[in-house]
Amino acid sequence: MALSLYNTLGRSLEVFTPLVPGEVGLYTCGPTVYANPHLGNLRTYIFEDVLKRVLLANSYHVKHVMNITDVGHLTSDADEGEDKMEKGSRTTGKSVWDIAAEYTEVFKKNLADLNILPPDIWCKATDHIAEQIILIKVLEVKGFTYQIKDGIYFDTAKLSNYGKLAQLDIAGLKAGARVEMNPEKRNSTDFALWKFSPQPSAGGAKRQMEWDSPWGTGFPGWHIECSAMSVKYLGETFEIHCGGIDHIPVHHTNEIAQSEVATGKPLARYWLHGEFLIDGEKRMGKSEGNAMTLAWLTQQGISPLAYRY
Secondary structure: OOOOOEOOOOOEEEEEOOOOOEEEEEEEEOOOOOOOOEEEHHHHHHHHHHHHHHHHHHOOOEEEEEEEEOOEEEOOOOOOEHHHHHHHHHOOOOOOHHHHHHHHHHHHHHHHOOOOOOOOOEEEEHHHHHHHHHHHHHHOOOOOHHHHHHEEEOHHHOOOOOOOOOOOHHHHHHOOOOOOOOOOOOOOOOOOEEOOOOOHOOOOOOOOOOOOOOOOEEOHHHHHHOOOOOOOHOOOOEEEEEEEEEHHHHHHHHHHHHHHHHHOOOOOEEEEEOOOOOEOOEEHHHOOOOOOEEHHHHOOOOHHHHHHH
């Protein structure tokens, strides 16, 4: 019997056909390691584990890659606000490197407690700065970038099918856009590829994570890491890309845009997304103030495997 998957890209159930018979490249967006993951986050990893086990049960060889975001994810997914790692450091007094190491281990323990199979390859954003810079340079050569005061941005207006995953109404977004926090952006949907470090002389706090680049000292945007690392480990086109539904309108949309401009090929053939965990009438989330952790659940006498079930 054929295996069918619901593909977000086409909003339909599709028969799964790998590029190479018997082989599956699977990329699952990992955590931003600035705090404890909550049960809503972990719900997505359970969904991805069920998917992976179904593929294995169907005799596919699965090469599973998961990233660890330890730099570049700002408090707003729209490239505004403070880096979540730097904010965590400021509020705890610990270094960003120590925070990343601590919460990476918490996340891995949570996966083990939930009987989630680990990926074949863990890849950290901070270990792949060179690959991200190379990818940005490719986009620059192709004429899809521009520089403003705070960084290098991707010009979404130059891509005719930008937003196809989320089925975005770009004209509607432009017409209904509120005053931009960054008025230098050409389009409301443009996103950062490389952000410049704030200058202490201008009142900015010195960053703990920053690197030299052809454009100046700074750090990568959030979206570029997944494009650089997925292509490095799975090739320019692979079978399945997963994440939570919150990734659809921004993160995965931007991944597709920059990757497909750089390579001229589809990034992934099947896009699968896990729904939010609903607590009452609201989604569970740190910003909602209702984030429960696996450790809290265990303290209530509830087994992690009961939650998995």
